Amino acid sequence: MSGPARGFPASEYRVRVARAQARMAARGLAALLLTTEADLRYFSGFLTRFWESPTRPWFLIVPASGDPVAVIPAIGAALMARGWITDIRTWPAPDPEDDGVSLLADALSKIAGKGGRVGLPMGLESHLRMPLADWAGVQARAAVEITDDGGITRALRMVKSEAEIDRIRAACAVAGRAFARVPEIARAGVPLEDLFRRFQCLCLEEGADWVPYLAGAAEQGGYADVISPAGPDPLRRGDVLMLDTGVIRDGYFCDFDRNFSVGPAGDAVRTAHAALIDATQEAAEAAAPGRTAAELFGVLHAALSRHGTPGAGRLGHGLGMQLTEGLSLIPGDRTVLAPGMVITLEPGLSLGPGRLMVHEENIVIRETGAEFLSPPAGREIVTLEG
Amino acid sequence: MSGPARGFPASEYRVRVARAQARMAARGLAALLLTTEADLRYFSGFLTRFWESPTRPWFLIVPASGDPVAVIPAIGAALMARGWITDIRTWPAPDPEDDGVSLLADALSKIAGKGGRVGLPMGLESHLRMPLADWAGVQARAAVEITDDGGITRALRMVKSEAEIDRIRAACAVAGRAFARVPEIARAGVPLEDLFRRFQCLCLEEGADWVPYLAGAAEQGGYADVISPAGPDPLRRGDVLMLDTGVIRDGYFCDFDRNFSVGPAGDAVRTAHAALIDATQEAAEAAAPGRTAAELFGVLHAALSRHGTPGAGRLGHGLGMQLTEGLSLIPGDRTVLAPGMVITLEPGLSLGPGRLMVHEENIVIRETGAEFLSPPAGREIVTLEG
Numbered sequence: 001m002s003g004p005a006r007g008f009p010a011s012e013y014r015v016r017v018a019r020a021q022a023r024m025a026a027r028g029l030a031a032l033l034l035t036t037e038a039d040l041r042y043f044s045g046f047l048t049r050f051w052e053s054p055t056r057p058w059f060l061i062v063p064a065s066g067d068p069v070a071v072i073p074a075i076g077a078a079l080m081a082r083g084w085i086t087d088i089r090t091w092p093a094p095d096p097e098d099d100g101v102s103l104l105a106d107a108l109s110k111i112a113g114k115g116g117r118v119g120l121p122m123g124l125e126s127h128l129r130m131p132l133a134d135w136a137g138v139q140a141r142a143a144v145e146i147t148d149d150g151g152i153t154r155a156l157r158m159v160k161s162e163a164e165i166d167r168i169r170a171a172c173a174v175a176g177r178a179f180a181r182v183p184e185i186a187r188a189g190v191p192l193e194d195l196f197r198r199f200q201c202l203c204l205e206e207g208a209d210w211v212p213y214l215a216g217a218a219e220q221g222g223y224a225d226v227i228s229p230a231g232p233d234p235l236r237r238g239d240v241l242m243l244d245t246g247v248i249r250d251g252y253f254c255d256f257d258r259n260f261s262v263g264p265a266g267d268a269v270r271t272a273h274a275a276l277i278d279a280t281q282e283a284a285e286a287a288a289p290g291r292t293a294a295e296l297f298g299v300l301h302a303a304l305s306r307h308g309t310p311g312a313g314r315l316g317h318g319l320g321m322q323l324t325e326g327l328s329l330i331p332g333d334r335t336v337l338a339p340g341m342v343i344t345l346e347p348g349l350s351l352g353p354g355r356l357m358v359h360e361e362n363i364v365i366r367e368t369g370a371e372f373l374s375p376p377a378g379r380e381i382v383t384l385e386g
Numbered sequence: 387m388s389g390p391a392r393g394f395p396a397s398e399y400r401v402r403v404a405r406a407q408a409r410m411a412a413r414g415l416a417a418l419l420l421t422t423e424a425d426l427r428y429f430s431g432f433l434t435r436f437w438e439s440p441t442r443p444w445f446l447i448v449p450a451s452g453d454p455v456a457v458i459p460a461i462g463a464a465l466m467a468r469g470w471i472t473d474i475r476t477w478p479a480p481d482p483e484d485d486g487v488s489l490l491a492d493a494l495s496k497i498a499g500k501g502g503r504v505g506l507p508m509g510l511e512s513h514l515r516m517p518l519a520d521w522a523g524v525q526a527r528a529a530v531e532i533t534d535d536g537g538i539t540r541a542l543r544m545v546k547s548e549a550e551i552d553r554i555r556a557a558c559a560v561a562g563r564a565f566a567r568v569p570e571i572a573r574a575g576v577p578l579e580d581l582f583r584r585f586q587c588l589c590l591e592e593g594a595d596w597v598p599y600l601a602g603a604a605e606q607g608g609y610a611d612v613i614s615p616a617g618p619d620p621l622r623r624g625d626v627l628m629l630d631t632g633v634i635r636d637g638y639f640c641d642f643d644r645n646f647s648v649g650p651a652g653d654a655v656r657t658a659h660a661a662l663i664d665a666t667q668e669a670a671e672a673a674a675p676g677r678t679a680a681e682l683f684g685v686l687h688a689a690l691s692r693h694g695t696p697g698a699g700r701l702g703h704g705l706g707m708q709l710t711e712g713l714s715l716i717p718g719d720r721t722v723l724a725p726g727m728v729i730t731l732e733p734g735l736s737l738g739p740g741r742l743m744v745h746e747e748n749i750v751i752r753e754t755g756a757e758f759l760s761p762p763a764g765r766e767i768v769t770l771e772g
């Protein structure tokens with residue numbers, strides 16, 4: 001259960017806000033309006049699993065200068081007050097008559113000023129976490145101009161501080177220890193749904209605060225799909241088992257997977273596994289500041305093509321407060337890698353119709369290249385009792 | 387690990403779609419557009435934890451007649467095809483140039499027809515799970531009229547089928563068994579964050595597929611807050627420990643809590659606990675078809691007022707595919723209780739500044755009254771080794 005102390009000092013948030021405000025000034029924004037869990041937490045530190053409830057909207061306003069203002073349901077006031085935010089405005093949500101609409105609109109009008117430009121995340125991976133009817137009400141009442149935020153929060157969140165990297169490293173270490181213990185719980189005959197439960201327990205035992213993500217599959221010589229929940233079928237000799245997990249430790253994710261062979265692996269599986277590890281290694285060596293996400297995709301794709309047929313789709317992505325966030329390793333993403341970016345390398349190979357193998361590791365970009373945050377897997381696929 | 391078989395037969399979804407289509411016809415809607423996990427799954431059965439990734443939008447179109455059409459990222463095609471939906475249209479997401487915008491717009495135009503009215507959830511608890519910039523693109527390209535769906539999906543989801551009630555009962559049973567084992571893991575000296583981990587393991591051991599929600603607190607003679615994650619402080623004699631969990635079993639939630647006294651409880655805590663149980667019982671007896679959510683709030687509030695100061699906020703809510711969904715036990719919610727509605731009763735009492743106790747059970751409304759789905763707690767607060 002070792003790891004950095006919980007939470008961040010106020011100074012971490014002040015740096016984030018100052019960076020946002022510099023970008024806001026460049027875009028002529030009088031305020032930022034944030035509505036999603038990760039964006040709110042990025043500036044406020046407000047960490048709760050209560051977002052699982054869709055009932056109540058939550059708002060944070062980052063003004064052009066000064067500290068953020070929280071406009072939130074009363075049920076969150078005590079927790080928010082434990083953090084660094086001092087201007088906390090609440091309403092007794094849920095209120096079908098006015099569920100924060102007038103409180104938010106009035107706060108925006110005051111903070112941004114009449115006609116002031118309020119930036120809202122509207123681009124990739126964003127959404128507005130409130131009812132559209134209420135949003136229309138806010139726009140009608142607030143005397144401000146709503147505009148795209150230009151991806152300010154998204155861009156800031158893509159480059160992690162050392163404190164954030166420490167959290168992601170701690171999450172990776174938890175999952176790494178859990179993966180190392182999979183042979184304790186997985187063997188031929190164990191139903192996949194039971195294995196999923198036991199693996200989540202291993203993650204908790206090894207220090208996960210909670211386990212927001214586990215997907216995987218077990219099929220003969222490769223699997224069809226990497227996003228499915230578990231079914232009742234037992235593991236069989238000849239299955240390739242893949243477990244892909246994102247555990248939370250102090251608010252930050254890891255996101256990597258491991259493949260296992262139930263019983264001895266055939267040549268195709270062994271070769272594919274080694275090829276995936278080699279491609280990951282090659283990409284990690286290429287992942288230096290100044291290169292683009294598209295170029296890194298190219299390195300992975302070329303390495304995979306030398307060994308067989310690359311799996312479809314993106315070959316990696318950013319991670320941090322969310323399981324996936326920020327850049328994508330796809331041909332169309334020109335994001336330039338920068339020190340502090342934490343990304344996954346996620347090469348996949350097709351082993352025939354409906355038979356895929358996907359490997360995944362987590363790295364952070366440093367001035368001098370990539371540093372692994374997940375404990376890199378070996379070339380030889382781990383064999384389970386079959 | 388007993389419980390109903392996994393998933394639903396296609397007939398369950400056909401009934402849901404037919405009911406939606408009857409309401410759509412009454413509102414003159416040519417199609418419904420759904421974008422959130424629960425709304426999509428309600429009509430498609432598409433169950434994956436991959437929604438944890440915010441990167442990709444997912445769409446389901448329910449036409450005025452015929453089966454729903456899935457417009458989804460290619461990564462989900464294999465899993466969607468395992469269910470009852472046959473018209474599955476995919477694009478290679480994420481695609482920064484056109485992330486499903488033209489595919490969705492063209493599908494809407496074709497299905498709803500030129501000028502056809504497309505209903506979108508815009509009311510309470512809804513949000514549009516896609517970037518606003520892309521939504522503007524869809525609206526510009528699709529030759530349809532977007533309008534509020536009038537809460538069709540929300541209203542349908544509020545009344546559960548027997549198959550859904552079976553799932554919620556199974557989830558409640560899991561959490562009930564885990565709560566019964568809390569004395570095995572909780573005693574003075576155990577850090578709350580370790581207790582949270584161990585409790586999640588108990589839920590998994592008892593049959594949870596995953597544990598999306600756990601909040602709680604442990605403070606002297608009552609707690610300040612019911613939505614916080616755990617900190618490192620150990621339990622102390624005199625603490626009231628509250629654990630509130632929502633576990634998933636086959637895609638459905640329970641949502642209830644239990645209070646414990648670390649060492650012998652003082653009179654105030656014992657009396658408050660008994661009062662909370664009595665208020666719950668009184669509300670369950672009053673929870674009959676035809677009464678409103680507001681009336682049930684009134685029953686709980688009056689019962690609590692006879693014993694002390696009711697906690698602020700709502701005193702219960704619907705649950706099902708989400709931890710909280712549908713009606714709220716608040717003075718302003720005139721929803722009429724109907725057979726098949728599954729709700730929580732969640733009375734709270736204030737025991738002084740920053741000292742709250744909240745109790746919660748889950749019931750289903752039947753023709754003849756309420757049936758408990760959670761195993762009701764006794765009046766005597768359970769005591770842990772202190």
